[in-house]
Amino acid sequence: xxxxxxxxxxxxxxxxxxxxxxxxxxxxxxxxxxxxxxxxxxxxxxxxxxxxxxxxxxxxxxxxxxxxxxxxxxxxxxxxxxxxxxxxxxxxxxxxxxxxxxxxxxxxxxxxxxxxxxxxxxxxxxxxxxxxxxxxxxxxxxxxxxxxxxxxxxxxxxxxxxxxxxxxxxxxxxxxxxxxxxxxxxxxxxxxxxxxxxxxxxxxxxxxxxxxxxxxxxxxxxxxxxxxxxxxxxxxxxxxxxxxxxxxxxxxxxxxxxxxxxxxxxxxxxxxxxxxxxxxxxxxxxxxxxxxxxxxxxxxxxxxxxxxxxxxxxxxxxxxxxxxxxxxxxxxxxxxxxxxxxx
Numbered sequence: 061x062x063x064x065x066x067x068x069x070x071x072x073x074x075x076x077x078x079x080x081x082x083x084x085x086x087x088x089x090x091x092x093x094x095x096x097x098x099x100x101x102x103x104x105x106x107x108x109x110x111x112x113x114x115x116x117x118x119x120x121x122x123x124x125x126x127x128x129x130x131x132x133x134x135x136x137x138x139x140x141x142x143x144x145x146x147x148x149x150x151x152x153x154x155x156x157x158x159x160x161x162x163x164x165x166x167x168x169x170x171x172x173x174x175x176x177x178x179x180x181x182x183x184x185x186x187x188x189x190x191x192x193x194x195x196x197x198x199x200x201x202x203x204x205x206x207x208x209x210x211x212x213x214x215x216x217x218x219x220x221x222x223x224x225x226x227x228x229x230x231x232x233x234x235x236x237x238x239x240x241x242x243x244x245x246x247x248x249x250x251x252x253x254x255x256x257x258x259x260x261x262x263x264x265x266x267x268x269x270x271x272x273x274x275x276x277x278x279x280x281x282x283x284x285x286x287x288x289x290x291x292x293x294x295x296x297x298x299x300x301x302x303x304x305x306x307x308x309x310x311x312x313x314x315x316x317x318x319x320x321x322x323x324x325x326x327x328x329x330x331x332x333x334x335x336x337x338x339x340x341x342x343x344x345x346x347x348x349x350x351x352x353x354x355x356x357x358x359x360x361x362x363x364x365x366x367x368x369x370x371x372x373x374x375x376x377x378x379x380x381x382x383x384x385x386x387x388x389x390x391x392x393x394x395x396x397x398x399x400x401x402x403x
Contacts, residue, residue, distance in 0.1 A: 065136060066093035067276040068117075069115050073131035073146075074114045075109075078166075082351045083128075086112040090131070090302050091379070092295045094244065097182045099277040101291035101308070103284065103323070105351055107325070109300040110280045111166070117145055117278075118163055119153050135161070138243060150335040161243035164250045168229035172221040172236075178205070179217035182236050190239045204235040208265060227258035233267070238269060245270075246278045251286070263290055284327055288312055296320050300347055300358035302379060306386040316388040318365045358388070367392050 075087040077355065078162075087109045094100045102110045112121075121127045133145045136158055145153070165171040173181055180399055183197035191199060198217065205213035205403065208231040221229055230250060237245055247266065251259040267290060270277060279291060287294055294311045296304040304317040315321045325343040347364040351354055356363060358373040365372070371391060379389045 064096055066134070067096045067136050068278070069134040070095040070117070071132050071134075073113065073116065074129065074134070075112050075121070076116045076128040080263060085355075086300050086352065087116065088300045089321070090291075090297070090300075092302065092305060094137075094276045095292070096276055097270070098292040099279050099290060099297060100293045101279045101281060101287040102295050103142065103281060103287055103298060104297035105282055105323075105349070107299075107352075108297040109296075110168045110282075110297055111248055112300075113297075114163065114248050114278065114280055116348060117146075118157060118161065118246065119145065119150075122165075135244070142396055146400075148362075155189070156187050158242075159240045160243050161246075162237035162240070162244070163246040164230075164233050164248065166249045168226075168233045172229060172235060174221055177218050177220055177264060178224070178232050182232075182239050183235060185239050198241065204239050205232070207238070207269070208232075210235075217347075227262070230254060230258075230262055234262070234265065235271070238273075241273060242275055244278065245275045246250050246280070248280045249282070250309070251283075252281075260325055266290075267326075283347055284323060290320075296323070300352070300388075301360065301376075301389060302362065304387065306383075310383075312360045316382055316386070316393050317390050318367050320360050322364075379382045 070089050070093065073087055073090040074085065077084045077086060088114055090109070092100060095209065101114065104110055114127055115121050115125070117133065133148065134142045135145050136142055137156070148156070179198050179201045180200035183194065186192055186200045187194065187196040202213055202217050205216060210216050210228055210231050215241065216224065216228070221232070232245045233250070241308055251262050254262065263286060266277065281287060291308045294306060294308050295302055304311070304315070304320045311320065312324065315324055322343070322345040326345065328342065345364055350360060350363060354371070357379050358375055359365070359368070362368045362372045369392065377389050377391045380394050381386050383390050
């Protein structure tokens with residue numbers, strides 16, 4: 061059976077920012093793809109470049125940042141065209157953004173306009189992209205609020221963001237993103253500020269909407285528990301680079317890169333990946349991320365890695381294919397895997 065073409069393919073994406081202290085490479089040589097109807101999770105600790113990657117793809121980086129962007133993308137539109145999101149003219153990008161390509165931002169209170177009602181904000185996108193009049197657009201906005209299961213939707217339609225709880229505002233963000241039936245949804249840590257119960261409801265809502273519409277999702281998070289239950293593929297980032305990518309089950313069963321192993325070992329109940337007695341204390345990756353202004357000459361994770369050798373300090377390792385559909389940026393992957401199995 062032929063594999064369908066990816067909804068989005070990203071190749072060697074790079075985003076750098078000039079500063080007084082030098083050039084900061086927030087994203088470097090990032091490559092991944094997202095299949096139609098599937099969820100790809102982009103994971104890593106804070107500062108790994110996840111959000112910058114999403115904002116680069118959406119072309120939402122502030123102009124004042126003077127970002128230097130390199131690489132290429134291939135986004136499959138509804139009409140069968142393949143376009144590069146990085147070089148698309150501004151006018152064409154505005155037609156895609158909010159229409160075929162939508163985003164749920166990390167903090168809805170700073171993303172929703174406080175001086176417009178919820179209904180007006182959703183209707184604005186619909187009027188722009190679907191060419192509906194104001195009455196029809198508000199009716200569509202009401203249907204979207206009902207779709208994301210906001211209680212008393214007709215009343216909420218005329219309320220302002222500050223009148224809603226955090227969970228409701230996040231549902232409004234999803235309704236806003238889904239208003240024009242996007243084929244690709246980028247969700248930047250959409251449940252970070254929510255309690256566990258509301259988080260589960262939001263994630264289940266996103267899963268249901270994906271099943272109903274067939275959209276693809278780029279899910280950005282540092283919560284590996286969420287990744288395990290909701291992602292099809294995982295891309296692990298560290299210091300702006302992809303260090304491992306794999307389908308979700310193989311990655312959790314046999315993580316190959318030392319950083320991925322460390323992330324999973326930090327989880328309660330996953331402190332010893334290969335079985336055996338649980339340690340009395342949670343595992344923690346030693347050290348801290350290197351300064352982006354003074355990265356190490358070789359592997360970025362080398363100063364924190366228990367498996368590092370001299371060769372790791374000499375040059376940045378390439379992202380190599382280790383198994384079918386699996387890649388890792390580590391020159392010692394076979395040796396580390398052998399040591400882990402022997403432990």
